[in-house]
Amino acid sequence: MRSIAFGAAAVFGALSLTACANSAAPAAQPATTPVASSATSPVASVASPAAKPSSAASPAKPSVATSDVSQLVKLGITINKGVLIDVADDGVDRWLSVGKNGVDFTGTARTDNTMMSLKAAPVRGKNKVLIKPPFYNEDLGPGYCVADTKGAALKLETCKTGRTQQVFTIVPAGDSGQFELHGAYGVIRVDNGKITTNGRGRVGLQTIKYAG
Numbered sequence: 001m002r003s004i005a006f007g008a009a010a011v012f013g014a015l016s017l018t019a020c021a022n023s024a025a026p027a028a029q030p031a032t033t034p035v036a037s038s039a040t041s042p043v044a045s046v047a048s049p050a051a052k053p054s055s056a057a058s059p060a061k062p063s064v065a066t067s068d069v070s071q072l073v074k075l076g077i078t079i080n081k082g083v084l085i086d087v088a089d090d091g092v093d094r095w096l097s098v099g100k101n102g103v104d105f106t107g108t109a110r111t112d113n114t115m116m117s118l119k120a121a122p123v124r125g126k127n128k129v130l131i132k133p134p135f136y137n138e139d140l141g142p143g144y145c146v147a148d149t150k151g152a153a154l155k156l157e158t159c160k161t162g163r164t165q166q167v168f169t170i171v172p173a174g175d176s177g178q179f180e181l182h183g184a185y186g187v188i189r190v191d192n193g194k195i196t197t198n199g200r201g202r203v204g205l206q207t208i209k210y211a212g
Contacts, residue, residue, distance in 0.1 A: 067128035069120045072170055076177035082115045082134055082210035087190045087202055088178045094193045095208075096146075098133055102153030103146050105190045115210045116146075121167045128169050130159065148183030152195045178204045 069079055085096040087105055097107030097114045107114035112135035121128040130145050136156065137143035145159040145166040159166065164184045171180040180203045181188040189201030 064122050065124045067121045067123055068126045069118075069129065069170075071172065072118075072127055072129075072179075075172050075175055075179075077118070077170065077172075077179060078207045078209060079118050079120065079129070082117055083207040084110070084114055084210055085116050085131070085181075086206050086208050087193075088204040088206040090190075090202060094190065096131075096154075098136070098156055102149075102155045104153045104195055105193050110210060118170075118207070122161050123167055125169075127171070128167050130166055131168060132159070148185050148188075150185055152197050154183070154188075154195065173204055178206050181205055 073079055084107070087094040093108050094105045095107035095114045096103060096105055096116055097111075099106055099113065113133070115134055117132050117134050117137075118129045119132055121130050132143060132145055133156070142159040144156050146154050146168075147157050147163070147165040148168070149155055149165070157166070167184070169182040171182055173179055187203055188205070189196045189199070189203050190205075191201035195201075
């Protein structure tokens with residue numbers, strides 16, 4: 001009987017161990033680390049646009065020559081402003097004026113016709129000017145310039161670059177501000193309010209500020 005009891009006890013013990021083993025919590029599974037997807041990001045990387053090639057520089061416009069009139073300014077000859085062009089030292093008011101018979105020294109009052117302006121001429125060289133009456137140059141366009149003629153009186157005509165008759169050379173007479181006016185056909189001489197062609201008359205001129 002001792003062997004049967006021992007056998008029974010052995011069987012009971014084995015069953016008890018099996019039951020304990022089955023009732024124990026299952027072993028924890030090792031945690032798996034999520035692996036980042038190798039797929040590309042849903043936001044597509046946008047390549048920065050390539051820099052546009054700089055457009056070819058436009059050719060520089062040729063510079064327009066302009067006469068150097070700095071000496072005239074230093075001598076008190078008014079440039080780029082409204083002036084009266086007066087016959088100096090004749091004792092009377094005789095101003096260059098636009099009239100029906102041309103441009104002559106017949107002006108005796110400050111009017112639109114006697115107001116002139118000396119402008120540096122678009123040519124090379126020193127002391128070369130255009131004579132442009134402001135009243136006749138208020139509108140857009142080339143404007144009007146006084147031009148020399150082969151006759152006595154000067155004339156008013158449309159300004160044209162390169163027209164030699166419209167370019168006058170101012171020749172200073174000392175440092176007093178007086179000057180001679182040389183046109184395409186010679187020095188301007190004035191006798192009794194008229195430009196002459198006989199070699200007689202005054203040649204000394206001066207500018208007087210129009211606003212005075």
